[in-house]
Amino acid sequence: MDIPNTPGRRAVVFDMEWNQPLPWKQYPHVPKSLMPGEIIQIGAVMLDAAGKSMGEFSISVRPKYFRQVHWKVKKLTHISEADMLDGVPFPEAVQRFGEWCRTGGGDFDMFAWGGEDERVLCGNLEAWGLDPAWVPRQIYDLRLIFDSFRGRTETSTSLTDAAAALGCDLDLEQHDSLNDARYAAAVCAATDIRRGVEEYEELGPGPALSGGEQRRYETGFAEPGDGLYHPRLCSCVCPVCGEALRCRAWVPQNKDRQIAVLKCSRGHGAFLRVRFSRRPNGLYSALRLVYGLTEEAESFYQKKLQKQQESLRRLKKLKEKAKAARQGEPEAKGGPGETQES
Numbered sequence: 001m002d003i004p005n006t007p008g009r010r011a012v013v014f015d016m017e018w019n020q021p022l023p024w025k026q027y028p029h030v031p032k033s034l035m036p037g038e039i040i041q042i043g044a045v046m047l048d049a050a051g052k053s054m055g056e057f058s059i060s061v062r063p064k065y066f067r068q069v070h071w072k073v074k075k076l077t078h079i080s081e082a083d084m085l086d087g088v089p090f091p092e093a094v095q096r097f098g099e100w101c102r103t104g105g106g107d108f109d110m111f112a113w114g115g116e117d118e119r120v121l122c123g124n125l126e127a128w129g130l131d132p133a134w135v136p137r138q139i140y141d142l143r144l145i146f147d148s149f150r151g152r153t154e155t156s157t158s159l160t161d162a163a164a165a166l167g168c169d170l171d172l173e174q175h176d177s178l179n180d181a182r183y184a185a186a187v188c189a190a191t192d193i194r195r196g197v198e199e200y201e202e203l204g205p206g207p208a209l210s211g212g213e214q215r216r217y218e219t220g221f222a223e224p225g226d227g228l229y230h231p232r233l234c235s236c237v238c239p240v241c242g243e244a245l246r247c248r249a250w251v252p253q254n255k256d257r258q259i260a261v262l263k264c265s266r267g268h269g270a271f272l273r274v275r276f277s278r279r280p281n282g283l284y285s286a287l288r289l290v291y292g293l294t295e296e297a298e299s300f301y302q303k304k305l306q307k308q309q310e311s312l313r314r315l316k317k318l319k320e321k322a323k324a325a326r327q328g329e330p331e332a333k334g335g336p337g338e339t340q341e342s
């Protein structure tokens with residue numbers, strides 16, 4: 001488990017197994033953030049900047065609250081109650097894991113297959129009142145990166161299918177944290193994860209939204225942009241009071257989605273999202289949903305809006321520069337009189 005000191009950004013690829021509450025049982029003293037699951041196993045592989053394995057980590061965790069193995073968990077992982085008793089308490093296990101992540105010095109990124117491990121890890125830390133400061137602000141979902149690089153947006157690939165598609169020939173038993181981490185590390189090593197990290201915000205699904213209504217579907221657009229100001233897509237009603245609204249400023253979320261934030265005269269907010277997809281006939285269809293506006297969704301929109309304005313400004317500058325170059329000397333340098341003289 002010794003990690004040498006190497007320069008460059010390291011990647012911690014991890015996987016966890018967690019036990020779940022039994023549906024018929026009451027859990028009055030269980031912290032809410034633990035309800036999705038109590039961690040019983042952590043496995044991880046560390047990769048150097050070139051994608052080479054630098055070491056592995058594996059630990060069993062003794063649960064405090066869900067001590068009876070849920071039948072689904074048992075079926076999937078073959079972990080028994082006796083196995084769980086052999087584990088160490090979560091605070092100690094996660095402390096060792098955190099220390100292992102930080103050995104070797106410098107920054108590291110964390111990757112997991114799917115978005116669930118992040119939610120469960122943070123929920124377990126919160127339930128125990130442990131400091132999550134060592135966990136990077138963003139745990140990257142490797143499946144999201146893999147699927148978007150492959151041009152998939154709807155279906156998500158299984159970890160073993162992804163590994164096989166990348167030619168990683170592993171024959172390990174699944175649903176063991178360390179083995180799953182090994183599969184994920186193989187996918188990580190064979191993927192341009194630097195690009196995935198840089199473009200992550202574009203790949204990401206955006207803010208969590210609920211209650212999408214006023215579902216509208218239109219089709220037959222030659223270009224995705226043609227649909228944005230189609231009356232059926234840009235007009236909606238306030239989700240709170242029903243006032244008629246019209247959208248005039250869409251902002252791209254990524255290459256298939258456009259978003260907008262609208263306020264009605266009473267100050268209620270609406271979050272609109274349109275997704276374009278190319279049909280087999282070469283034309284585009286659009287699906288629009290309207291959501292209530294949350295703080296998270298509004299700041300997400302503001303960030304995207306700023307980004308769009310910056311790139312428009314850059315584009316304008318470039319155009320001015322190109323125009324000036326075509327006309328020879330920049331106009332600002334001398335009045336038209338001077339140029340006539342020479």
Ligand SMILES: [Zn+2]
Pocket residue numbers: 238239240241242243264265266267268269
């Ligand atoms: Zn309203």
